Each structure stands twice: as structure tokens, then as C-alpha cells.
Amino acid sequence: MSKPPILLVHGIWDSAARIDCLRAGLAARGVDRASAFDLVPNDGRASIERLAAQLDAAVEAALAGAAPGGAVDVVGFSMGALVTRYYIQRGRGRARVRRFVSISGPHRGTLNAMWLPHEGVRQMRPDSPLLRDLAADPDPWGPVEVHVLYTPFDVMILPARSSELPGARTTRAVPVALHRWMLSDRRVLDSVAELLER
Numbered sequence: 001m002s003k004p005p006i007l008l009v010h011g012i013w014d015s016a017a018r019i020d021c022l023r024a025g026l027a028a029r030g031v032d033r034a035s036a037f038d039l040v041p042n043d044g045r046a047s048i049e050r051l052a053a054q055l056d057a058a059v060e061a062a063l064a065g066a067a068p069g070g071a072v073d074v075v076g077f078s079m080g081a082l083v084t085r086y087y088i089q090r091g092r093g094r095a096r097v098r099r100f101v102s103i104s105g106p107h108r109g110t111l112n113a114m115w116l117p118h119e120g121v122r123q124m125r126p127d128s129p130l131l132r133d134l135a136a137d138p139d140p141w142g143p144v145e146v147h148v149l150y151t152p153f154d155v156m157i158l159p160a161r162s163s164e165l166p167g168a169r170t171t172r173a174v175p176v177a178l179h180r181w182m183l184s185d186r187r188v189l190d191s192v193a194e195l196l197e198r
Contacts, residue, residue, distance in 0.1 A: 004072050004098055005062045006034035006196060009055060011078025012044050012121075019077060021184045022192075029193035034075070035062075039083065044121035048130060051079075051120065052087040059087075059096050071098040073196055077183060078156065081105025082124065085165070089134055094142040101195055102148045104182050107131070108162035126162070141167055147195050149188055151176040170195075 006026075010019045016036035023034050037058045039051050055074075063070045074097055076084035081102040087093040088100060106113070109126030116122075123130040134140065148171040150163035156179035157163050164171055176185045 003033060003197075004070070006031070006073045006075060007055070007058055007062060008034055008036040009074060009076040009080030009084050010036060010039060010042070011080050013042055014078070014080075015042060019183055022075070022077070022189075025184060025189040026193055026196070029189060031193045031196050039080070044079070044116055044118040044124075047119045048079075048083055048086050048123050049090075051083045052091050055083055055087045056091050056093075056096075059092075063096070071096055073097070073099040073101070075101045075103065075192060075196075076105060077103045078105060078179065079120070079124065081163075082107060085134060085140075086130075088142075088144055089137055089140050094144055097144050099145045099196065099198075100141075100147070101192055102146065102163070102165060102168075103188065103192070104150045104154055104157055104163050104179055105148075105165075106157050106162055107165050108135075110156065110162060111158040112156055135166075139167075145169055148172070149174055149182065149191055151179065151182060153177055154179050 016038050026034050074084050082105050106124045113121045113124040146168040148165050148168045152160050152173050154160040174187050
């Protein structure tokens with residue numbers, strides 16, 4: 001049985017090119033079916049809902065020609081993890097995603113989001129209406145297998161444990177010095193590759 005395609009969803013101020021280290025790190029571990037796409041705009045001006053619609057389009061493109069009931073795996077980093085969460089909980093993600101690996105996502109918000117007025121950034125503030133709505137789901141994941149990695153030293157996601165997700169099958173805190181290094185740290189890449197190849 002063929003393994004599903006993998007989509008990599010980048011964070012704020014990022015691009016597909018800027019997270020290529022994640023794709024390359026997975027490929028070096030034998031996981032060579034991952035690809036990324038650009039969220040536009042990438043600076044927090046767009047709502048999480050609007051960005052999730054772009055993820056939906058990317059998923060449909062990845063599954064074009066696949067057998068009915070085909071699915072993808074998604075690895076979301078930072079804001080991209082929240083976009084993926086929204087897609088699963090409020091979009092078609094429960095029927096399209098097999099496995100979701102969240103890396104340092106602001107799932108309970110980040111205090112750093114208090115400093116910019118953009119719509120998408122406001123949605124990443126602690127206790128925002130969007131985050132309250134997502135947290136209220138009694139069964140947020142359905143059949144989707146969810147895994148979480150984060151660093152306790154994160155200064156982008158404040159507090160760092162905001163990256164945790166209720167109902168995740170596994171949660172791992174990896175002591176990486178910087179938020180962005182989660183994309184290239186050997187321990188994180190080993191873990192993500194192992195999760196995707198189960």
C-alpha cells in the first residue's frame with residue numbers, strides 16, 4: 001500500500017523555500033514524499049480561516065488522481081500548525097488528513113501576538129475567540145492521529161506549553177534553544193520521520 005503524500009505548512013513570515021530544511025531533513029531520513037506550498041500573505045494579515053482554505057486547496061491538489069478516500073499527512077510549524085488544526089476541526093481535514101504533526105504551534109495563543117494588529121495575529125492571542133471556539137470541541141480530531149512537538153525554551157510561543165494539544169496521541173518537549181531551530185534539529189527530525197513512517 002502506498003504511503004500518503006505529506007504537506008508541510010510553514011509559519012508566519014515563512015515560505016515553502018524557508019522551510020526546505022524540514023523537507024530536506026525528512027528526505028535524508030528516507031521520507032521523500034513531502035512538499036511545501038506558500039501561504040499568501042504570510043505576515044499575519046490573513047485570517048487563519050483564509051489560510052486554511054489555501055491548505056484545503058493544496059490537499060485537494062495533492063490528492064488529485066488518488067483513490068477515493070485518499071488522505072495526506074500534514075506537518076505544521078508555528079502558525080502553520082494552527083492553520084492545520086483549523087482545517088481539521090472546521091474544514092474538510094477530518095476526512096482528508098491521516099496524521100497531523102504539530103511543531104511549536106500557538107494552540108493556546110502566544111503573548112507575542114499582542115504586539116501586531118493584523119487579523120491572523122489577533123487570532124493567535126491567548127483566549128482569542130477563534131482559540132476558544134476550537135478548544136470547545138468535545139471531539140476535535142475524529143479519526144486524525146495527532147502528535148505534538150515543542151521546545152520548552154520557546155520565546156516565540158509564550159508560554160511554550162501553549163503548543164500542547166488536548167487529545168494528541170503523543171506530546172514531546174524537545175530542549176531546542178530557538179523556535180526556528182525546531183525545523184532543523186536532529187532530534188525533532190528523527191521524531192517527525194518516525195511518526196510519519198509508522
